[in-house]
Amino acid sequence: MVALTDAAPKRQISSRRSSTKDATARRRMLTLNLVSVAAGVLLWWALSAAGLRLPSPVEVAVRGWELLIDGTLISDLVASLTRVLVGFALGTLVAIPVGFLMGWYAWTRGLFEPWIQFFRTIPPLAIIPLAIVLLGIGEEPKILVIFLAAFFACVISTFQGVVTIDRTLINAARVLGAKDAGIFLRVVVPASVPFILVGMRVGLGAAWATLVAAELIAAQAGLGYRMQQAQLYYDLPTIFVGLITIGILGLLMDRALLFAEKKLTGWQERR
Template sequence: MFTNYFKQVILKLKFNYRKLLSIVAIIAIWELLCDIGYVNIRILPSPYVVLITLYHLIISGSILFDMLTSLWRVIVGFLIAVFLGIVTGYFTATNKKASDFLTPLIEILRPIPPVAFIPLSILWFGIGNAPAYFLVAFGSFFPIFTNTFYGIKSVNKIHIDAALCLGASRKQLVFDVIIPAAMPFITVGLKTGIGVAWFCVIAAELVGAQSGLGYMIQLNRLTLQSENVIAGMVMIGLIGFLMSRMMVFIQKKLVPWSNKTS
């Protein structure tokens, strides 16, 4: 038993090592190019300088404030998108009148990039949190809506008929049959939506905010502090990665059977 356990641990470590190999290789090449003077370190500072800069920004607390501000905007906007996306997806999938009314509008709005709404969002809501909430909600809505719609459409009608024959109420049918059956699709939409949300909030902060990681990057760009810009980008990448892994964890908890059957 212990032998099998250690084999699994070793295999997992090897797998993680392969995942990190590409990142380590890129950092090593980057450091080498900076050391030999092939690139201008004022424009592209070395990984060591970026790491030291990030450390000082964390110790000072300035980047942590911007990080928490961006996270709050993502959470609020994403929760709005989750509510609207799931509710709208459910009604358009189960009600023909709702589908006929909402589908044309959604199909017209879907191809428009969220960043195209930045000027209008600033005009409508001013500078601050509200434009970021709007852009995050708008960008995250479509993957959540689409996956919810197709997830509910994919529910086996035999399961619905069986539940009705057993005397299930409308509430039981929705929350005990339809939503659980569509959950693998919905969680994929949530995972995609959180990535879009993070992209949207940074884009909004670059031009329409006075705080947040996007604003921090823009401010340091204007003062030509490229090491701070890249440190902010690294922080954005790390948080985005952690949020993606968090959604994978939630997906495994909500729909554990989907991982076993895939």
């Protein structure tokens, strides 16, 4: 009884120390992030002041405020964000079951893998002419190009997550009497979640990277469209506003996925 009584306070002390270390590490990382951002802005300012053909941070901020006040930035942001979210969501929703099927059933892998590997090597941007011919110049071809960029990144990661599961876990579940459905739901799916989330993060980056080219397809609004119009008039501040907005949105969405990853994979050991 004495040993058990002494063990509880020790565990509490250890837990408090661990949480203190985690909080200190988060503060240190946040400080490094802020220093890095400040250094980047100062370097940008110095290059602009040195005569390089770059707008200064002040010029970009003023232009961004003008676009925000007249509603242009909001309408462009909504248009681009809608395309990215729809294309990314559809790509992920299709990629996850396809990746699971390919990893779990050999016959499915034999049917799907050649086509996925074939089309994966074709840049989504190369699909634009075909998309225009087949789907016209509305929203569908834009979303299709973004869908493909997200799909191929996520399906490969999901497939890899299934095929790299430790066979010992599956064999142990079979010994304990688990059926295939139970093994799939209780072993395969949880073990694949980290791979799926990594694939989603890569797919999200690919979706944003494809956005500007997707908005070449007769867009009337969007961050990529606005940057292309600004290019015609050598409007560098507007181009920078578009670049920074895309970067901030992509960063925020990536942080959201990273937060979800930490919550869903808390059982994983981390460095």
